[in-house]
Amino acid sequence: MFDFTGKNVIVTGGCAGLGRGIAAAFTKAGARTLVMDVSDKIDEIVREDGHAFGVRVDLADRADLKAGFEKAMELLGGRLDVLVNCAGVQKRHECEDFPLSDWDFVLEVNLNAVFELCQLAGRVMLGQGGGKIVNIASMLSFFGGLRVPAYSASKGGVMQLTRALAVAWAGKNIQVNAIAPGYMDTEMNTALVNDPVRSASILSRIPAGRWGTPEDVAGPVLFLASPAADYLSGAILPVDGGYLSC
Numbered sequence: 001m002f003d004f005t006g007k008n009v010i011v012t013g014g015c016a017g018l019g020r021g022i023a024a025a026f027t028k029a030g031a032r033t034l035v036m037d038v039s040d041k042i043d044e045i046v047r048e049d050g051h052a053f054g055v056r057v058d059l060a061d062r063a064d065l066k067a068g069f070e071k072a073m074e075l076l077g078g079r080l081d082v083l084v085n086c087a088g089v090q091k092r093h094e095c096e097d098f099p100l101s102d103w104d105f106v107l108e109v110n111l112n113a114v115f116e117l118c119q120l121a122g123r124v125m126l127g128q129g130g131g132k133i134v135n136i137a138s139m140l141s142f143f144g145g146l147r148v149p150a151y152s153a154s155k156g157g158v159m160q161l162t163r164a165l166a167v168a169w170a171g172k173n174i175q176v177n178a179i180a181p182g183y184m185d186t187e188m189n190t191a192l193v194n195d196p197v198r199s200a201s202i203l204s205r206i207p208a209g210r211w212g213t214p215e216d217v218a219g220p221v222l223f224l225a226s227p228a229a230d231y232l233s234g235a236i237l238p239v240d241g242g243y244l245s246c
């Protein structure tokens with residue numbers, strides 16, 4: 001069930017952190033993986049991790065996103081079995097001082113780009129009779145968090161968007177689900193990991209007793225993208241070492 005040989009998979013944000021671990025897991029499972037990322041290191045990482053293709057795209061730029069998706073579909077020969085929307089950004093400021101330019105940037109990458117990619121992928125999948133979409137939500141789809149109003153709003157939006165698309169397309173054999181990772185030790189969280197007070201307070205609430213890793217998230221993503229999840233639609237699956245239940 002977890003053999004992706006011959007499957008075409010797009011992973012956004014595949015050059016670092018969770019996305020890199022997810023893309024690597026698909027490639028190891030036999031997929032033709034195409035990574036979409038804004039990183040300058042994309043060619044190097046695609047080579048290192050053995051992926052089929054890389055397309056450099058800035059998801060904060062709508063024209064670039066559309067052109068990037070078209071290029072991706074050309075490279076993949078017009079078929080798309082799985083889309084994983086993992087690229088995301090974070091900005092931290094007090095709510096009263098939060099710059100509107102940062103608000104717009106976070107919403108553009110974390111929510112607007114996710115909708116547009118789902119829409120573009122959905123059209124391809126509707127045409128071919130099915131497919132799977134996995135969005136990356138967050139614990140902040142459920143909680144407000146501290147100093148991250150744009151991120152929380154965007155991830156709450158990703159959760160609801162996932163449900164709306166799941167309802168729209170479940171009857172057309174497209175399953176749309178999301179993973180809500182807990183606190184993961186990636187570059188995005190360097191500020192938290194390095195803050196002894198915040199880090200201790202977060203760790204004390206994780207029943208598993210440790211921060212999560214890209215490998216912790218990759219398995220559940222492959223599950224949602226596999227035939228094992230053919231009857232799963234609109235689920236928001238926490239991968240959080242028990243945080244949400246604590």
Ligand SMILES: NC(=O)c1ccc[n+]([C@@H]2O[C@H](COP(=O)([O-])OP(=O)(O)OC[C@H]3O[C@@H](n4cnc5c(N)ncnc54)[C@H](O)[C@@H]3O)[C@@H](O)[C@H]2O)c1
Nearest residue numbers: 013015016017018037038059060087088138181184186188
């Ligand atoms: N780290 C965590 O604790 C955590 C928890 C919950 C959810 N998430 C979510 O998981 C996803 C990955 O997070 P991460 O911690 O691996 O982040 P990261 O910063 O380590 O990696 C993010 C990747 O996205 C790419 N990216 C950023 N902006 C982009 C843009 N405009 N266009 C294209 N690519 C872009 C980056 O180049 C990078 O490769 C994000 O959606 C994040 O919100 C992370």
